[in-house]
Amino acid sequence: DIQLTQSPSFLSASVGDRLTITCRASQGISSYLAWYQQKPGKAPKLLIYAASTLQDGVPSRFSGSGSGTEFTLTISSLQPEDFATYYCQQLNSYPLTFGGGAKVEI
Amino acid sequence: EVQLVESGGGLVQPGGSLRLSCVVSGFTFSSYWMSWVRQAPGKGLEWVARIKKDGSEKYYVDSVKGRFTISRDNANNSLYLQMNSLRAEDTAVYYCARARPSSSDYWGQGTLVTVSS
Numbered sequence: 001d002i003q004l005t006q007s008p009s010f011l012s013a014s015v016g017d018r019l020t021i022t023c024r025a026s027q028g029i030s031s032y033l034a035w036y037q038q039k040p041g042k043a044p045k046l047l048i049y050a051a052s053t054l055q056d057g058v059p060s061r062f063s064g065s066g067s068g069t070e071f072t073l074t075i076s077s078l079q080p081e082d083f084a085t086y087y088c089q090q091l092n093s094y095p096l097t098f099g100g101g102a103k104v105e106i
Numbered sequence: 107e108v109q110l111v112e113s114g115g116g117l118v119q120p121g122g123s124l125r126l127s128c129v130v131s132g133f134t135f136s137s138y139w140m141s142w143v144r145q146a147p148g149k150g151l152e153w154v155a156r157i158k159k160d161g162s163e164k165y166y167v168d169s170v171k172g173r174f175t176i177s178r179d180n181a182n183n184s185l186y187l188q189m190n191s192l193r194a195e196d197t198a199v200y201y202c203a204r205a206r207p208s209s210s211d212y213w214g215q216g217t218l219v220t221v222s223s
Binding site: 095 | 143206207208209210211214
């Protein structure tokens with residue numbers, strides 16, 4: 001199984017900060033990686049697919065990069081509504097797996 | 107508007123069974139793979155199962171193989187998860203999601219399954 005390790009798992013940030021979350025895969029997954037945002041009590045929301053493609057309707061302050069085993073999600077200027085937990089997911093091979101999550105708090 | 111609505115969750119005793127349903131609208135159901143994803147209370151996301159457009163291919167996480175069965179009814183725009191031999195560790199919110207090659211792009215609101223005596 002492919003393991004995804006997210007770092008950091010928790011970070012404290014402020015409005016306006018530039019924030020980067022890393023997702024490392026235990027083996028190469030090409031660009032089969034997605035990023036999701038989840039707020040308490042809500043379903044996950046897709047932000048980025050194919051490692052770097054912004055989902056329709058997602059603000060341009062979100063961006064993704066990487067391929068192979070190392071990926072990053074960047075928020076260029078953190079907004080109040082961005083405080084949430086972020087997950088990466090690999091879709092290269094079964095079983096599909098998620099990272100452990102990165103909680104962004106004020 | 108794309109909508110996915112899960113139902114069928116509830117309280118069940120260990121060893122029991124439950125069938126989850128997900129009714130979709132707003133897109134051509136038969137054109138998409140579909141997935142189930144779960145989240146235990148206070149924990150992260152765990153992919154559970156995925157099914158091909160026509161139901162001919164199914165994939166599962168090891169922890170549910172032989173106990174859970176994913177299926178679909180394209181005529182009725184419905185996705186199912188039959189869960190047998192339930193364990194306490196299956197307690198979670200279960201989400202259905204539309205599957206794409208590099209993501210799950212639309213998700214339902216989830217249905218809570220609690221396995222407890």
